Amino acid sequence: MGGAAAGAGVRDRRIAVTTPASAPALRLDRVRKSFRRETGESVLALDDISFTVQPGGLAAVIGPDGAGKTTMMRLLTGLMKADRGTVTVLGIDAAKDPQSIQSRISYMPQQFGLYEDLTVRENLDLYADMHGVPADSRRTQYLRLMSMTGLEPFQKRLAGQLSGGMKQKLGLACALVRSPDLLLLDEPTVGVDPLSRRELWEIIHQLIKDRLTVLLSSSDPDEAENCGSVLVLSEGKKLIDAPPAEVCRLALHRVFLMPPPGGTKARDLQARLLALPGVIDAVPERGQVRLIAEEGSAASEIERRAGVAAAPAPPRFEDGFMVLLHQAVRGKAAAKQAPALQEPPIGGAPGDTVVEVRDLVRRFGKFVAVDRVSFAVQRGEIFGLLGPNGAGKTTTFRMLCGLLPVSAGSLQVAGVDVLQSRASARQHVGYVAQKFSLYGQLTVDENLDFFARAYGLAGDKRRERIDWALSQFELAPFVRLPSAQLPGGFKQRLAMAAALLHRPQILFLDEPTSGADPFARREFWQRIIALARNGVTVIVTTHFMAEAEYCDRALILDDGKVLAQGTPGELRALAPVHAGQVATMEDAFIAIVEKARAAPARKSA
């Protein structure tokens, strides 16, 4: 009874301290902020930005990498000072009195600010103490947070031992130990699987219902769909500040769905469409290609050039976003297309089985990370490993590369038994790890040279392959830059270049697009498709279910077990049809995983 009374008290207090409805929750007025990079040049992170968020409701800052999203968050928290312009939060000037703002808002930075060597409960206690949450209201608040995040059973677990999605939820819970007047979330969904992402969104919607004001940033335009207002940034400049529906309208009558001609792949049609003039964007979706045309370019013209019928489709936020970005970079060379692959094809007949995994098991003590997983991949295929955080994808990968011993089962890679001779299997394999794992202090050239030597390339051959990598991945302008200072997307390119130096038959990519913006992701997939066409077999894990559309076949893994396997079309068919609409890959994924989790008895099947 005391708890309930205290809970009511907390709610009352929040309403009492909320600023008058007329005052905006936050306001940036002609804000400018620049930085000096280590290399000396000055970067304009935010250029003359004005933006206002009214109290109550959800606003988002959306933009590609390097748009200035994090800088904006830090200006709002008072952790950075603007060069020019004013930042006002809850009616307080951030430059003059940052502490007053910091005492009233909650903020979840990109790295969530969790202490990995403290337990879930200890992390919560720390932040509750910091915010001066009294012991009696703490009890009710914790109960609410625990039921909201589902962290109840893990209270005694160290934060470092939580999966990515759970860490994110704990970070959010720490920011919510008291009821803030404003909640700032910097890229809260990076690296989170669709299931956890959906749960995170449910929490955020609950908060909005409780009349909390939330501002979040993201590089994924999908996140903007549910927001009240959206600020789109690109390279420090404001592209638009509007409700999402208005952004969608930018692409009105310009979005089409085009089915690939019989027997061909959607991704091949996509590549063809991207090369056409008047095309802003094309992505595979539900077995078709979703195309955004430039303003004024008639659908009939595109239909004629592509030789495929185009059905008009209602625009989404992402479509409007792509139109905006396209307008912003017009004049500069739009980097939607990767250069064609200049390399002789990898030998071997297509259709050969190059990777064969049978009843693979990996145990860590009593915990079974990978449980009797079997699959086969043919030459030149793109094969996707999909699954929530902690499903066993990375563990499977490490065994395939011979980096981790196998508990049971058999593994054939490029005709070599990995268990018998790891070293010779590795000669045929390129591996790009989830985290950037090149040497940050070495330059681009030194890194490539090191990896070329590590793969045993010598003399002219080595020079030739490094030159190939530099031109193929457009890294030549950065040759002398320490690789830690490369812009995000280029780090990814360098990692891929290093993994391809020895011309492997098989390329393993672990979460290659996690945290990347839509541009970087599209470009990346164009490179992958080109490689596959050249006979390279690609096995890839991803959190973005839409990207499974690029795969020839994919496998859904949860809790170490294979739940489903097949072409994107076959996987989509496993989800129920909603209102006559074919399910998206994401719907299918969630349906498959939830069904399997609800029926644990089915596991042995």
Place this chain on the structure above:
Amino acid sequence: MTDYRAKWRRIWALTRKETRQIIRDPSSIAIGIVFPVMMILLFGFGLSLDVTTVSVAVVDEDVSADSAALIGAFRLSPYFKLTATRSMAQATLLMLNRRVDGILQIPSDFSRRWHAGAADVQVLVDGTDSNQARIMQAYSAGPVAIWSAAQAQAGTPVAVGPVIVESRMWFNAANDSHYFLVPGLIVLVMTIIGAFLTAMVVAREWERGTLEALFVTPMQPGEFLVSKFIPYFGLGMIGFVLCLLAGKFLFHVPLRGSLPLLCLASMVYLLVALGVGLLVSTLVKSQFLASQLAMLLTFLPAMMLSGFLYDLRSMPLVIRGITYVLPARYAVALLQTLYLAGNVASVIWVNLAVLTAAAAALMLATRYATVKQIG
């Protein structure tokens, strides 16, 4: 305006968090507890600047009463352990195999020449450890002197008496190097715990992004720093007590000054070390760089330039000048004085004042360097 109850609650919460992190992080326990113990054992048993029981091969080619008496004088000395050999060749072989540290060779005409007035005895010393060699050379004069004195007493005329070296070491009459190693060891352990461990802790929070989240709370920078000082101060005092106990019970080093003063001096120096570590960590924001800097700025100077191992007076003038800016120098002087000489007021107050000023300056600098700002 300031709510002190909330303030103290935040400090308490942060201190508890820091303490938990120390306890759960094996590397901080390793540096905080295992390292002092290892240093105590290493410096206590492994490194000793005394020479005791040097093993010497004896080649007696004379085989006379005189030579037997000389060998007897060596045998009586506590510093030598003799091994009788039959020939020079055998003795050389023993030395080459490092079974003995030196050779005492008594030539076949020793007795005859002795009575004639001028005898030679050859002492060969393994020079690979020059320090030990020099000491052994000096020590070997002792038995020879005793022997010739005995001969003189017996009425045998001594033609050329060997120089009798009478040495007496002040404050360390037992010539036990533990006496001056233990105070230095306390300084060294404090330096490691204070500067080396803390150099990582602020930088770690920057690297892991936890500070960014903590900053956007009512927490003030001073509270954050106090919460870093408290647990590491505690850890440093544990190291101090370990050294103190080892000094008393393991090495039996007498404490001539007062114990409260010794504790006070150590605490002040610990604050200095913590100040250096936290300041470096705050300024550098990278764990790797901070630990390297802490090593260069504190540990190595404390080892080499504090007067702990090497006598400051024998250093070149420039280097001696450098030592004046090192807090470790004042701490070593202070602790050695308290241990070996007692409460010598002039030495103690000057050094204590310097250390107190350094601690205050470092803490203030750290407070000013900690601002809730990124980039």
